[in-house]
Amino acid sequence: MRGKMKKYIPNLAWVFLLLFICVVGYQSVSAITGLKEKLQVFMQVLEYVKNDYVEKNVDDQKLVYGAIKGMLDSLDDPYTRFMEPKPFKEMQMRMKGSYSGIGIYIGMKNKVLTVIAPIPDTPAAKAGLKSGDKIITIDDKPTKDMGLEEAVSMIRGKKGTVVKLGIIKRGENEKRDFSIIRDTIVVKSVEYKTIDKNIGYIKLITFENLNSANEMRKAIKALKNLGCKALIIDVRNNGGGLLSNATEIASMFLKSGEPIVYTVDREGRKEVIESSGENIWQGPIVMLINEGSASASEILAGALRDNNYATLVGYHTFGKASVQSVRQLYDGSALLLTVAKYLTPDGRDISKTGINPDIEVKTGKEKDNKGASINDKEDEIVFPDEDAKDIQLEKAKEYIKTKI
Numbered sequence: 001m002r003g004k005m006k007k008y009i010p011n012l013a014w015v016f017l018l019l020f021i022c023v024v025g026y027q028s029v030s031a032i033t034g035l036k037e038k039l040q041v042f043m044q045v046l047e048y049v050k051n052d053y054v055e056k057n058v059d060d061q062k063l064v065y066g067a068i069k070g071m072l073d074s075l076d077d078p079y080t081r082f083m084e085p086k087p088f089k090e091m092q093m094r095m096k097g098s099y100s101g102i103g104i105y106i107g108m109k110n111k112v113l114t115v116i117a118p119i120p121d122t123p124a125a126k127a128g129l130k131s132g133d134k135i136i137t138i139d140d141k142p143t144k145d146m147g148l149e150e151a152v153s154m155i156r157g158k159k160g161t162v163v164k165l166g167i168i169k170r171g172e173n174e175k176r177d178f179s180i181i182r183d184t185i186v187v188k189s190v191e192y193k194t195i196d197k198n199i200g201y202i203k204l205i206t207f208e209n210l211n212s213a214n215e216m217r218k219a220i221k222a223l224k225n226l227g228c229k230a231l232i233i234d235v236r237n238n239g240g241g242l243l244s245n246a247t248e249i250a251s252m253f254l255k256s257g258e259p260i261v262y263t264v265d266r267e268g269r270k271e272v273i274e275s276s277g278e279n280i281w282q283g284p285i286v287m288l289i290n291e292g293s294a295s296a297s298e299i300l301a302g303a304l305r306d307n308n309y310a311t312l313v314g315y316h317t318f319g320k321a322s323v324q325s326v327r328q329l330y331d332g333s334a335l336l337l338t339v340a341k342y343l344t345p346d347g348r349d350i351s352k353t354g355i356n357p358d359i360e361v362k363t364g365k366e367k368d369n370k371g372a373s374i375n376d377k378e379d380e381i382v383f384p385d386e387d388a389k390d391i392q393l394e395k396a397k398e399y400i401k402t403k404i
Contacts, residue, residue: 042067046063049063065082065084065333068082069081069082069147069149072335073147077322077338078107078108078147078148079148079320079322079324079336079338080324080336080337080338081147081148081149081336082149082333082334082335082336083149083333083334083335083336084333085331085332085333086153087149087152087153087156088328088332088333088334090156094185094208095208095209095210095242096209097186097187097189097209097210097211098184098185098186098187099156099184099185100156100157100158100159100182100183100184100185101155101156101157101182101183101185102122102123102124102155102156102163102180102182102183102185103118103119103122103123103124103125103183103185103187104117104118104119104122104124104129104155105117105118105119105237105239105292105294106135106148106151106152106155107148107239107294107320108148112134112143113134113135113136113143113148113151114132114133114134114135115129115130115131115132115133115134115135116131116237116239116292116294116318117237117238117239117292118130118131118237119185119187119205119206120205122183122185123180123181123182123183124180127178127180128178129165129178130169130170131290131291131292132170132291133167133168133169133170134167134168134170135151135165135166135167136166136167136168136175137164137165137175138151138154138155138163138164138165138166139154139163139164140164140166141154156182157182158182159182159184160181160182160183161181161182162179162180162181163179163180163182164177164178164179164180165177165178165180166178187205187206187208187209188205188215189204189205189206189207189208189209189211189212189215189216190203190204190205190215190216190218190219191203191205192219192222192223194223194226194228195232195397196397196401197227198227198228198230198404199228199229199230199232199400199401199404200220200223200224200226200228200230200231200232201231201232201234202216202219202220202223202231202232202233202234203234204216204233204234204235204249204297204300205238206238206239206240206241207238207240207241207242207245207246207249207295207296207297208240208241208242208245209241209245210242212241212242212245212249213244213245213248213249216249216252217252217280220252220280220281221280224280224281228283229283229284229404230283230284230285230286230400230401230403230404231281231283231284231285231286231400232285232286232287232288232393232396232397232400233285233286233287233288233300233304233310234287234288234393235287235288235289235293235300235301236288236289236290236292236293236314236392237290237292237293238292238293238294238296238297239292239294239295239297239318240294240295240296240297240298240320241295241296242296243296243299243323245296246260246261246296246297246299246300247260247261247273247275247299248276249300250275250299250300250303250304251275251276251277251278251279252278252279252280252281253279253280253281253285253304253309253310254275254277254279254303254304254307254309255275255277255279256274256275256276256277256279257274257275257277258274258275258277258307258345259272259273259274259275259303259306259307259345260272260274260275260299260303260345261273261299261302261303261342261343261344261345262342262343262344262345263323263340263341263342264341264342264343265339265340266339266340270343275303283404284400284403284404285304285309285310285400286310286311286312286396286399286400287300287301287304287305287310287311287312287313288313288314288392288396289301289312289313289314289315289316289317289355289357290314290315290316290317291316291317291318291354292318293317293318293354293355294317294318294319294320295318295320297317297318298318298319298320298321298350298354298355299342299344301317301355302344302345302346302348302350302355303344303345305344305355305358306345306346307345311358311359311399311400312355312356312357312358312359313357313358313359313361313392313395313396313399314357314359314361314392315357315360315361315362315363315392316353316354316355316356316357316360317350317354317355318354319350319351319352319353319354320351321341321342321343321349321350321351322338322340322341322342323338323339323341323342324336324337324338324339325337325339359395359399361391361392361395363391363392
Protein backbone atom coordinates (compact mmCIF):
# COMPACT_ATOMS: atom_id res chain seq x y z
CA MET A 1 0.00 0.00 0.00
CA ARG A 2 2.77 2.39 0.96
CA GLY A 3 4.58 1.62 -2.28
CA LYS A 4 1.53 2.53 -4.33
CA MET A 5 1.04 5.64 -2.25
CA LYS A 6 4.59 6.80 -2.84
CA LYS A 7 4.03 6.51 -6.57
CA TYR A 8 0.76 8.42 -6.22
CA ILE A 9 2.18 11.28 -4.14
CA PRO A 10 4.72 12.54 -6.72
CA ASN A 11 2.02 12.49 -9.39
CA LEU A 12 -0.18 14.74 -7.29
CA ALA A 13 2.80 16.96 -6.58
CA TRP A 14 3.35 17.35 -10.33
CA VAL A 15 -0.21 18.65 -10.52
CA PHE A 16 0.84 21.44 -8.19
CA LEU A 17 4.00 22.05 -10.17
CA LEU A 18 1.90 22.61 -13.28
CA LEU A 19 -0.40 24.93 -11.34
CA PHE A 20 2.60 26.92 -10.11
CA ILE A 21 3.78 27.25 -13.70
CA CYS A 22 0.31 28.53 -14.65
CA VAL A 23 0.63 31.26 -12.03
CA VAL A 24 4.29 32.28 -12.44
CA GLY A 25 4.49 31.72 -16.19
CA TYR A 26 6.70 29.45 -18.24
CA GLN A 27 10.28 29.75 -17.08
CA SER A 28 13.61 28.10 -17.77
CA VAL A 29 14.17 24.38 -17.14
CA SER A 30 16.52 25.23 -14.26
CA ALA A 31 13.90 27.46 -12.65
CA ILE A 32 11.27 24.72 -12.93
CA THR A 33 13.72 22.17 -11.52
CA GLY A 34 14.35 24.48 -8.58
CA LEU A 35 10.64 24.82 -8.04
CA LYS A 36 10.26 21.05 -8.05
CA GLU A 37 12.91 20.83 -5.34
CA LYS A 38 11.00 23.34 -3.23
CA LEU A 39 7.93 21.11 -3.57
CA GLN A 40 9.68 18.34 -1.66
CA VAL A 41 8.36 19.74 1.64
CA PHE A 42 4.87 19.83 0.21
CA MET A 43 5.26 16.25 -1.01
CA GLN A 44 6.32 15.16 2.47
CA VAL A 45 3.29 16.77 4.10
CA LEU A 46 1.00 15.30 1.47
CA GLU A 47 2.43 11.83 2.06
CA TYR A 48 1.90 12.13 5.81
CA VAL A 49 -1.69 13.23 5.31
CA LYS A 50 -2.52 10.46 2.85
CA ASN A 51 -0.79 7.74 4.91
CA ASP A 52 -1.28 8.72 8.53
CA TYR A 53 -4.12 11.23 8.97
CA VAL A 54 -6.71 9.87 11.41
CA GLU A 55 -9.52 10.07 8.85
CA LYS A 56 -8.85 7.63 6.03
CA ASN A 57 -11.20 9.09 3.44
CA VAL A 58 -9.39 12.31 2.64
CA ASP A 59 -10.86 14.07 -0.39
CA ASP A 60 -8.06 14.61 -2.90
CA GLN A 61 -9.96 17.43 -4.60
CA LYS A 62 -10.31 19.29 -1.30
CA LEU A 63 -6.58 18.92 -0.74
CA VAL A 64 -5.82 20.26 -4.21
CA TYR A 65 -8.28 23.16 -4.03
CA GLY A 66 -7.20 24.03 -0.49
CA ALA A 67 -3.53 24.09 -1.47
CA ILE A 68 -4.26 26.26 -4.51
CA LYS A 69 -6.21 28.75 -2.39
CA GLY A 70 -3.44 28.83 0.20
CA MET A 71 -0.86 29.46 -2.51
CA LEU A 72 -2.85 32.38 -3.91
CA ASP A 73 -3.57 33.80 -0.45
CA SER A 74 0.20 34.04 0.08
CA LEU A 75 0.33 36.61 -2.73
CA ASP A 76 -1.59 39.02 -0.47
CA ASP A 77 -3.72 40.14 -3.40
CA PRO A 78 -7.49 39.97 -2.73
CA TYR A 79 -8.22 40.08 -6.46
CA THR A 80 -6.14 37.04 -7.41
CA ARG A 81 -8.24 34.05 -6.49
CA PHE A 82 -9.28 30.54 -7.39
CA MET A 83 -12.90 29.77 -8.27
CA GLU A 84 -14.30 26.28 -7.97
CA PRO A 85 -16.53 25.10 -10.84
CA LYS A 86 -19.88 26.04 -9.27
CA PRO A 87 -19.09 29.67 -8.34
CA PHE A 88 -17.29 30.17 -11.65
CA LYS A 89 -20.39 29.00 -13.52
CA GLU A 90 -22.48 31.39 -11.40
CA MET A 91 -20.12 34.23 -12.32
CA GLN A 92 -20.57 33.44 -16.00
CA MET A 93 -24.36 33.47 -15.53
CA ARG A 94 -24.13 36.80 -13.71
CA MET A 95 -22.27 38.29 -16.66
CA LYS A 96 -25.31 37.42 -18.75
CA GLY A 97 -27.44 39.55 -16.43
CA SER A 98 -28.94 37.30 -13.75
CA TYR A 99 -27.96 35.12 -10.80
CA SER A 100 -29.27 33.98 -7.41
CA GLY A 101 -28.11 35.95 -4.38
CA ILE A 102 -28.82 39.15 -2.46
CA GLY A 103 -27.48 41.73 -4.96
CA ILE A 104 -24.33 43.20 -3.53
CA TYR A 105 -20.79 44.16 -4.53
CA ILE A 106 -18.15 43.45 -1.89
CA GLY A 107 -14.44 44.12 -1.62
CA MET A 108 -11.58 44.46 0.86
CA LYS A 109 -10.83 47.75 2.58
CA ASN A 110 -7.89 47.62 4.97
CA LYS A 111 -8.25 43.82 5.01
CA VAL A 112 -11.87 44.04 6.17
CA LEU A 113 -14.69 42.59 4.06
CA THR A 114 -16.69 45.66 3.08
CA VAL A 115 -19.82 46.46 1.10
CA ILE A 116 -18.79 48.41 -2.00
CA ALA A 117 -22.38 48.91 -3.12
CA PRO A 118 -25.78 47.22 -3.04
CA ILE A 119 -27.55 46.84 -6.37
CA PRO A 120 -30.74 48.94 -6.39
CA ASP A 121 -34.05 47.15 -5.70
CA THR A 122 -32.41 43.91 -4.55
CA PRO A 123 -32.73 42.09 -1.18
CA ALA A 124 -29.47 43.69 0.01
CA ALA A 125 -30.68 47.21 -0.78
CA LYS A 126 -34.11 46.56 0.74
CA ALA A 127 -32.48 45.20 3.91
CA GLY A 128 -30.65 48.50 4.32
CA LEU A 129 -27.09 47.47 3.49
CA LYS A 130 -25.03 50.41 2.28
CA SER A 131 -21.61 51.33 0.96
CA GLY A 132 -19.04 51.12 3.72
CA ASP A 133 -20.84 48.57 5.90
CA LYS A 134 -18.38 46.03 7.29
CA ILE A 135 -19.31 42.36 6.96
CA ILE A 136 -18.04 40.71 10.14
CA THR A 137 -19.74 37.32 9.89
CA ILE A 138 -21.55 35.26 7.25
CA ASP A 139 -23.90 32.66 8.73
CA ASP A 140 -22.04 33.18 12.03
CA LYS A 141 -18.65 32.40 10.46
CA PRO A 142 -16.13 35.23 11.03
CA THR A 143 -14.90 36.87 7.84
CA LYS A 144 -11.49 37.70 9.26
CA ASP A 145 -8.91 36.02 7.01
CA MET A 146 -11.74 34.91 4.68
CA GLY A 147 -11.01 35.34 0.99
CA LEU A 148 -13.33 37.18 -1.38
CA GLU A 149 -14.21 34.00 -3.24
CA GLU A 150 -15.30 32.17 -0.10
CA ALA A 151 -17.33 35.18 1.03
CA VAL A 152 -19.09 35.50 -2.33
CA SER A 153 -19.81 31.77 -2.40
CA MET A 154 -21.34 31.86 1.08
CA ILE A 155 -23.50 34.91 0.35
CA ARG A 156 -24.89 33.46 -2.87
CA GLY A 157 -27.30 30.56 -2.83
CA LYS A 158 -30.61 29.15 -3.92
CA LYS A 159 -33.54 31.52 -4.34
CA GLY A 160 -35.74 31.58 -1.23
CA THR A 161 -33.00 30.57 1.21
CA VAL A 162 -31.68 32.86 3.94
CA VAL A 163 -28.18 34.18 4.55
CA LYS A 164 -27.36 35.86 7.86
CA LEU A 165 -24.82 38.68 7.73
CA GLY A 166 -23.23 40.21 10.81
CA ILE A 167 -22.78 43.87 9.90
CA ILE A 168 -21.15 46.84 11.57
CA LYS A 169 -22.85 49.87 10.08
CA ARG A 170 -20.73 52.92 9.34
CA GLY A 171 -20.63 55.20 12.34
CA GLU A 172 -21.44 52.31 14.69
CA ASN A 173 -19.31 49.93 16.76
CA GLU A 174 -21.71 47.08 17.52
CA LYS A 175 -22.47 44.23 15.14
CA ARG A 176 -26.04 43.81 13.93
CA ASP A 177 -27.40 40.67 12.28
CA PHE A 178 -29.30 40.90 8.99
CA SER A 179 -31.22 37.84 7.78
CA ILE A 180 -31.71 38.32 4.05
CA ILE A 181 -33.71 36.08 1.72
CA ARG A 182 -31.91 35.31 -1.51
CA ASP A 183 -33.68 36.00 -4.79
CA THR A 184 -33.03 36.01 -8.51
CA ILE A 185 -31.00 39.13 -9.20
CA VAL A 186 -31.60 40.65 -12.61
CA VAL A 187 -28.98 43.31 -13.16
CA LYS A 188 -29.73 46.16 -15.51
CA SER A 189 -26.58 47.88 -16.68
CA VAL A 190 -28.12 51.25 -17.50
CA GLU A 191 -31.04 53.48 -16.56
CA TYR A 192 -31.57 56.88 -18.17
CA LYS A 193 -33.91 59.88 -18.18
CA THR A 194 -34.01 63.55 -19.06
CA ILE A 195 -33.51 66.33 -16.50
CA ASP A 196 -34.74 69.87 -17.16
CA LYS A 197 -35.59 68.98 -20.77
CA ASN A 198 -32.11 69.32 -22.31
CA ILE A 199 -29.92 67.45 -19.81
CA GLY A 200 -29.59 63.70 -20.11
CA TYR A 201 -28.94 61.55 -17.03
CA ILE A 202 -27.49 58.03 -17.30
CA LYS A 203 -27.09 55.79 -14.27
CA LEU A 204 -24.40 53.29 -15.27
CA ILE A 205 -25.06 50.53 -12.74
CA THR A 206 -22.46 47.95 -13.72
CA PHE A 207 -19.83 47.08 -16.32
CA GLU A 208 -20.22 43.40 -15.49
CA ASN A 209 -22.86 42.34 -18.01
CA LEU A 210 -21.84 41.28 -21.49
CA ASN A 211 -24.34 43.80 -22.91
CA SER A 212 -23.37 46.78 -20.69
CA ALA A 213 -21.72 48.68 -23.55
CA ASN A 214 -24.66 48.12 -25.90
CA GLU A 215 -27.11 49.35 -23.25
CA MET A 216 -24.98 52.47 -22.78
CA ARG A 217 -24.87 53.09 -26.52
CA LYS A 218 -28.67 52.83 -26.77
CA ALA A 219 -29.11 55.24 -23.84
CA ILE A 220 -26.83 57.87 -25.38
CA LYS A 221 -28.58 57.69 -28.74
CA ALA A 222 -32.03 57.85 -27.10
CA LEU A 223 -31.10 60.96 -25.12
CA LYS A 224 -29.68 62.63 -28.24
CA ASN A 225 -32.94 61.92 -30.05
CA LEU A 226 -34.80 63.54 -27.15
CA GLY A 227 -32.83 66.75 -27.73
CA CYS A 228 -30.42 66.56 -24.80
CA LYS A 229 -27.47 68.93 -25.09
CA ALA A 230 -25.50 67.84 -22.00
CA LEU A 231 -24.97 64.57 -20.17
CA ILE A 232 -24.59 63.49 -16.55
CA ILE A 233 -23.10 60.00 -16.18
CA ASP A 234 -23.56 58.54 -12.70
CA VAL A 235 -21.14 55.77 -11.70
CA ARG A 236 -21.57 56.18 -7.96
CA ASN A 237 -21.64 52.78 -6.24
CA ASN A 238 -20.70 51.08 -9.50
CA GLY A 239 -18.27 48.37 -8.44
CA GLY A 240 -16.89 47.86 -11.96
CA GLY A 241 -16.80 44.81 -14.21
CA LEU A 242 -15.27 44.04 -17.58
CA LEU A 243 -12.32 46.09 -18.84
CA SER A 244 -13.63 45.59 -22.38
CA ASN A 245 -16.89 47.33 -21.46
CA ALA A 246 -15.02 50.26 -19.92
CA THR A 247 -12.86 50.78 -23.01
CA GLU A 248 -15.79 50.37 -25.41
CA ILE A 249 -17.88 52.90 -23.49
CA ALA A 250 -14.96 55.34 -23.28
CA SER A 251 -14.63 55.11 -27.07
CA MET A 252 -18.20 56.41 -27.35
CA PHE A 253 -16.85 59.78 -26.16
CA LEU A 254 -13.17 59.89 -27.15
CA LYS A 255 -11.72 60.53 -30.59
CA SER A 256 -9.80 57.80 -32.40
CA GLY A 257 -6.34 57.13 -30.97
CA GLU A 258 -6.83 59.00 -27.70
CA PRO A 259 -5.58 57.02 -24.67
CA ILE A 260 -8.16 55.33 -22.46
CA VAL A 261 -5.86 53.55 -20.01
CA TYR A 262 -2.29 52.30 -19.69
CA THR A 263 -1.53 48.80 -18.43
CA VAL A 264 1.79 47.89 -16.81
CA ASP A 265 2.84 44.24 -16.61
CA ARG A 266 5.22 42.43 -14.24
CA GLU A 267 8.24 43.43 -16.33
CA GLY A 268 7.28 47.10 -16.20
CA ARG A 269 6.21 47.14 -19.85
CA LYS A 270 3.58 49.80 -20.46
CA GLU A 271 0.93 49.42 -23.13
CA VAL A 272 -1.81 51.83 -24.07
CA ILE A 273 -5.41 50.98 -24.88
CA GLU A 274 -6.64 53.61 -27.32
CA SER A 275 -10.09 54.79 -28.30
CA SER A 276 -11.64 53.26 -31.39
CA GLY A 277 -13.15 56.69 -32.04
CA GLU A 278 -16.87 55.87 -32.02
CA ASN A 279 -17.39 59.33 -30.51
CA ILE A 280 -21.21 59.37 -30.60
CA TRP A 281 -21.50 62.15 -28.00
CA GLN A 282 -19.94 65.60 -28.41
CA GLY A 283 -21.67 67.69 -25.74
CA PRO A 284 -20.53 68.60 -22.21
CA ILE A 285 -20.31 65.77 -19.66
CA VAL A 286 -20.29 65.58 -15.88
CA MET A 287 -19.49 62.30 -14.14
CA LEU A 288 -20.72 61.59 -10.63
CA ILE A 289 -18.31 59.49 -8.56
CA ASN A 290 -17.93 58.30 -4.98
CA GLU A 291 -16.08 55.66 -2.94
CA GLY A 292 -18.33 52.97 -4.35
CA SER A 293 -16.98 53.73 -7.84
CA ALA A 294 -14.34 51.09 -8.52
CA SER A 295 -12.33 49.37 -11.22
CA ALA A 296 -13.99 49.89 -14.63
CA SER A 297 -15.79 52.96 -13.23
CA GLU A 298 -12.42 54.48 -12.41
CA ILE A 299 -11.04 53.63 -15.85
CA LEU A 300 -13.94 55.45 -17.51
CA ALA A 301 -13.71 58.42 -15.14
CA GLY A 302 -9.96 58.72 -15.67
CA ALA A 303 -10.25 58.45 -19.44
CA LEU A 304 -12.95 61.12 -19.77
CA ARG A 305 -11.38 63.52 -17.29
CA ASP A 306 -7.75 63.21 -18.42
CA ASN A 307 -8.76 63.71 -22.07
CA ASN A 308 -10.80 66.78 -21.10
CA TYR A 309 -14.20 65.35 -21.97
CA ALA A 310 -15.76 65.33 -18.50
CA THR A 311 -15.76 67.11 -15.17
CA LEU A 312 -15.88 64.83 -12.12
CA VAL A 313 -18.23 65.74 -9.29
CA GLY A 314 -18.65 63.98 -5.96
CA TYR A 315 -16.14 62.19 -3.75
CA HIS A 316 -12.96 60.23 -4.42
CA THR A 317 -13.24 56.73 -5.85
CA PHE A 318 -12.44 53.30 -4.39
CA GLY A 319 -8.91 52.85 -5.77
CA LYS A 320 -8.78 49.48 -7.54
CA ALA A 321 -6.11 49.73 -10.22
CA SER A 322 -5.39 46.16 -11.22
CA VAL A 323 -6.35 44.01 -14.19
CA GLN A 324 -7.41 40.39 -13.77
CA SER A 325 -7.23 37.68 -16.40
CA VAL A 326 -9.62 34.73 -16.17
CA ARG A 327 -7.88 31.41 -16.87
CA GLN A 328 -10.44 28.62 -17.16
CA LEU A 329 -9.09 25.26 -15.96
CA TYR A 330 -9.85 21.83 -17.34
CA ASP A 331 -12.29 20.76 -14.57
CA GLY A 332 -14.50 23.85 -14.94
CA SER A 333 -12.75 25.81 -12.21
CA ALA A 334 -10.93 29.07 -12.93
CA LEU A 335 -7.98 31.17 -11.88
CA LEU A 336 -8.56 34.93 -11.64
CA LEU A 337 -5.03 36.26 -11.85
CA THR A 338 -3.85 39.84 -11.55
CA VAL A 339 -1.69 40.28 -14.65
CA ALA A 340 -1.24 44.04 -14.78
CA LYS A 341 -1.78 47.33 -13.05
CA TYR A 342 -3.31 50.28 -14.82
CA LEU A 343 -2.57 53.97 -14.98
CA THR A 344 -4.89 56.76 -16.06
CA PRO A 345 -4.07 58.58 -19.33
CA ASP A 346 -2.17 61.18 -17.29
CA GLY A 347 0.01 58.39 -15.88
CA ARG A 348 -1.45 58.32 -12.37
CA ASP A 349 -1.53 55.16 -10.25
CA ILE A 350 -4.79 55.32 -8.32
CA SER A 351 -4.23 52.21 -6.18
CA LYS A 352 -5.77 52.77 -2.74
CA THR A 353 -6.01 56.55 -3.20
CA GLY A 354 -8.66 56.52 -5.92
CA ILE A 355 -9.48 59.39 -8.28
CA ASN A 356 -10.21 62.78 -6.77
CA PRO A 357 -13.11 64.78 -8.24
CA ASP A 358 -12.72 68.16 -9.89
CA ILE A 359 -15.58 69.44 -7.75
CA GLU A 360 -15.75 67.78 -4.35
CA VAL A 361 -19.20 67.51 -2.84
CA LYS A 362 -19.29 65.96 0.60
CA THR A 363 -22.29 64.18 2.01
CA GLY A 364 -23.14 62.62 5.34
CA LYS A 365 -20.13 61.30 7.20
CA GLU A 366 -17.58 63.32 5.25
CA LYS A 367 -18.88 66.49 6.90
CA ASP A 368 -18.46 64.97 10.37
CA ASN A 369 -14.80 64.31 9.54
CA LYS A 370 -14.13 67.82 8.22
CA GLY A 371 -13.72 66.57 4.69
CA ALA A 372 -11.18 63.84 5.42
CA SER A 373 -11.63 60.71 3.38
CA ILE A 374 -9.67 58.62 5.86
CA ASN A 375 -9.95 58.67 9.64
CA ASP A 376 -6.26 58.79 10.57
CA LYS A 377 -6.81 57.19 13.96
CA GLU A 378 -8.58 54.10 12.69
CA ASP A 379 -7.55 54.18 9.01
CA GLU A 380 -11.23 53.74 8.29
CA ILE A 381 -12.75 54.70 4.97
CA VAL A 382 -15.62 57.15 5.29
CA PHE A 383 -18.52 56.60 2.93
CA PRO A 384 -21.20 59.15 1.98
CA ASP A 385 -24.62 58.99 3.55
CA GLU A 386 -27.00 57.53 0.99
CA ASP A 387 -30.06 58.76 2.88
CA ALA A 388 -29.11 62.42 2.57
CA LYS A 389 -30.50 64.70 -0.12
CA ASP A 390 -28.65 64.08 -3.39
CA ILE A 391 -26.62 67.26 -3.27
CA GLN A 392 -24.00 65.73 -5.56
CA LEU A 393 -26.52 65.38 -8.38
CA GLU A 394 -27.80 68.90 -7.68
CA LYS A 395 -24.25 70.25 -7.96
CA ALA A 396 -23.74 68.34 -11.22
CA LYS A 397 -26.91 69.88 -12.66
CA GLU A 398 -25.92 73.35 -11.49
CA TYR A 399 -22.47 73.04 -13.05
CA ILE A 400 -23.47 71.50 -16.37
CA LYS A 401 -26.11 74.18 -17.00
CA THR A 402 -23.25 76.68 -17.26
CA LYS A 403 -21.75 74.62 -20.11
CA ILE A 404 -24.81 74.40 -22.37
